[in-house]
Amino acid sequence: MNAVTQLYQDVPAPGTRLQELQDWVGEVAALVRPDAIHWCDGSDDEYAALLAGMRSDGILLPLNQATHPGCWLHRSDPDDVARVEHLTFVCTRERDDAGPNNHWMPPDEAHAKIDALFEGCMRGRTMYVVPYCMGPVDSPLARCGVEITDSPYVVANMRIMTRMGEAALARIEREGRERAARGERGPAFVKGLHSLGELDPERRFIMHFPEQLSIKSYGSGYGGNALLGKKCHALRIASWQARQEGWLAEHMLIVGIENPRGETHYVAAAFPSACGKTNLAMLIPPEGYREAGWKVWTVGDDIAWMHPGDDGRLWAINPEAGFFGVAPGTSAKSNPNALATIARDTIFTNVAVTEDNQPWWEGLDDRVPALDWQGRPYDPANGPAAHPNARFTVSAKQCPAYSPRAEDPHGVPISAIVFGGRRASLVPLVFEARDWTHGVLIGAAMASETTAAAAGQVGVVRRDPMAMKPFCGYHFGDYFSHWLSFDKPGAKLPKVFHVNWFRKDADGRFVWPGFGENLRVLEWIIGRVEGTAGAVESAIGGMPREGDIHLEGIGLGIGAARALFAIDGPEWRAELADIGGYLDGYGERAPEALKVELRRIVDALARAPD
Numbered sequence: 001m002n003a004v005t006q007l008y009q010d011v012p013a014p015g016t017r018l019q020e021l022q023d024w025v026g027e028v029a030a031l032v033r034p035d036a037i038h039w040c041d042g043s044d045d046e047y048a049a050l051l052a053g054m055r056s057d058g059i060l061l062p063l064n065q066a067t068h069p070g071c072w073l074h075r076s077d078p079d080d081v082a083r084v085e086h087l088t089f090v091c092t093r094e095r096d097d098a099g100p101n102n103h104w105m106p107p108d109e110a111h112a113k114i115d116a117l118f119e120g121c122m123r124g125r126t127m128y129v130v131p132y133c134m135g136p137v138d139s140p141l142a143r144c145g146v147e148i149t150d151s152p153y154v155v156a157n158m159r160i161m162t163r164m165g166e167a168a169l170a171r172i173e174r175e176g177r178e179r180a181a182r183g184e185r186g187p188a189f190v191k192g193l194h195s196l197g198e199l200d201p202e203r204r205f206i207m208h209f210p211e212q213l214s215i216k217s218y219g220s221g222y223g224g225n226a227l228l229g230k231k232c233h234a235l236r237i238a239s240w241q242a243r244q245e246g247w248l249a250e251h252m253l254i255v256g257i258e259n260p261r262g263e264t265h266y267v268a269a270a271f272p273s274a275c276g277k278t279n280l281a282m283l284i285p286p287e288g289y290r291e292a293g294w295k296v297w298t299v300g301d302d303i304a305w306m307h308p309g310d311d312g313r314l315w316a317i318n319p320e321a322g323f324f325g326v327a328p329g330t331s332a333k334s335n336p337n338a339l340a341t342i343a344r345d346t347i348f349t350n351v352a353v354t355e356d357n358q359p360w361w362e363g364l365d366d367r368v369p370a371l372d373w374q375g376r377p378y379d380p381a382n383g384p385a386a387h388p389n390a391r392f393t394v395s396a397k398q399c400p401a402y403s404p405r406a407e408d409p410h411g412v413p414i415s416a417i418v419f420g421g422r423r424a425s426l427v428p429l430v431f432e433a434r435d436w437t438h439g440v441l442i443g444a445a446m447a448s449e450t451t452a453a454a455a456g457q458v459g460v461v462r463r464d465p466m467a468m469k470p471f472c473g474y475h476f477g478d479y480f481s482h483w484l485s486f487d488k489p490g491a492k493l494p495k496v497f498h499v500n501w502f503r504k505d506a507d508g509r510f511v512w513p514g515f516g517e518n519l520r521v522l523e524w525i526i527g528r529v530e531g532t533a534g535a536v537e538s539a540i541g542g543m544p545r546e547g548d549i550h551l552e553g554i555g556l557g558i559g560a561a562r563a564l565f566a567i568d569g570p571e572w573r574a575e576l577a578d579i580g581g582y583l584d585g586y587g588e589r590a591p592e593a594l595k596v597e598l599r600r601i602v603d604a605l606a607r608a609p610d
């Protein structure tokens, strides 16, 4: 029998499947009416069969196998290239629990609306049942889910991005039985239902039911909308669970920085979509640092689950197993580790190709592409050759800097949390929170220019607390309170910082060289954690003094260096007033402690000379 068309009825021996899973798959099949059901085992043979099937259906096009072995190109529907925040809903029983930061619909109405779309939608298609685990399968911090989808592209991506298949299924069934034996109620795993539908932007919804631990996504095949383990489960649903259970599910990279003495500090950093997480996570130390013995270890590039440990520290795992990274801008200069990672066995989505069929995107090199992301002969009049949100999907194991600790079931201890945004003006290169409450305020007040990662206008500054604006599964007021709640006796919390790599000069050029040179800022951050680096208190937070950050040898003029650290009094007063108004928008659920903290900063700024 063809591995990809085994019928559901043929697979599970009666009584061996977890009843809850069996029942749900049966209910879904009755709704969507697939021609065939395939339970994914995650094996190499299955993956090869999937790729072969997609190749013959034209869903995947082979790239130049001599230069890029095992690499494929997927061209998506041109109307389906990014997350759709306006079509993404959090459907809690009480509207206020979803908060003003989410679109909301009552759960019954949402189910009725989206089930009407799912009705019969898999006729003529195969329905894949994809068991997955977010986090190392043996980790107590990991969580499982099952995604049902009719997209083989989604299955292939889930296999790269999660621990998918038999091991995950075994964990789901074991946990389900243990829960049943303990008499626990509620779902044993996160249930995600996805269909490409007609890929019609008018018939597209991404709906979350955190109280039911379920997700329904219809009408899009794009990563953040369709790989349900990622943003839907590991952030929106997990953030809801994390609040109930006392941990944090965050839009953060995790990186290990090893100093010349061989000590490694792990840093978690939250930057909004397409604002530099993958790049920082894969940083290669610049000249001088490399020779001195600095090393950088990639643990994760997009999501961190952080739990307080017995020692009072926050311990983090990366729930993902791969990278779904932004291609444009990735080059041998900006991110050599990423280039090495994607040299083989990678799925590229919406990139351009050169005349010898190699993947290409803006910023890679100065070759001229032959075909653009839609497969048209390249013509600059049509815009960029690669879609600005073109992505690669690749196993984390292929990253030369992949940390051996990334597979540690207990995770890594976090020494510093870094928030950052894309701000052309106002925000200095780096500053430090005086304490946890101040750090939470800095995170809550984050703002950044929008990017191509979400449909809509690009380059508009908006508040994006903790880089979670599109991903927090509940009311931001409650979320800020949850963050504050970690500050309790015995806690040894990370120090908190804010960075901005994106300040521009009068000519619109980035002042800071960024990328590998960002290690200079991390060095100061770690020095602050260890108590070896100096700082001076400013109204907005601790700032490095001249000489505290090593800026020599990168060609920064004195003027540029000053501009990077400038704090403009009147502009900051306006910013703080705006932050006050923003927090007030969360009404009574906005924690008083943040408002008190904000007033402290406003007062400090009033006393500071302009």
Ligand SMILES: Nc1nc2c(ncn2[C@@H]2O[C@H](COP(=O)(O)OP(=O)(O)OP(=O)(O)O)[C@@H](O)[C@H]2O)c(=O)[nH]1
Binding pocket: 271, 272, 273, 274, 275, 276, 277, 278, 279, 280, 301, 302, 324, 325, 326, 328, 329, 330, 334, 453, 501, 502, 510, 513, 514, 515, 518
């Ligand atoms: N100027 C400058 N650009 C950067 C820097 N780091 C990253 N970028 C650019 O920012 C864009 C996106 O960066 P990524 O690292 O892929 O973003 P991400 O935060 O991982 O994004 P998501 O996967 O959408 O969550 C790319 O075009 C990069 O070239 C930096 O230090 N300086």
Ligand SMILES: O=C([O-])CC(=O)C(=O)O
Binding pocket: 083, 222, 223, 224, 225, 230, 231, 272, 273, 274, 302, 324, 453, 454
């Ligand atoms: O979720 C996605 O599609 C990609 C991503 O990391 C983001 O948008 O932050």
Ligand SMILES: [Mn+2]
Binding pocket: 251, 272, 273, 274, 302
């Ligand atoms: Mn992301």
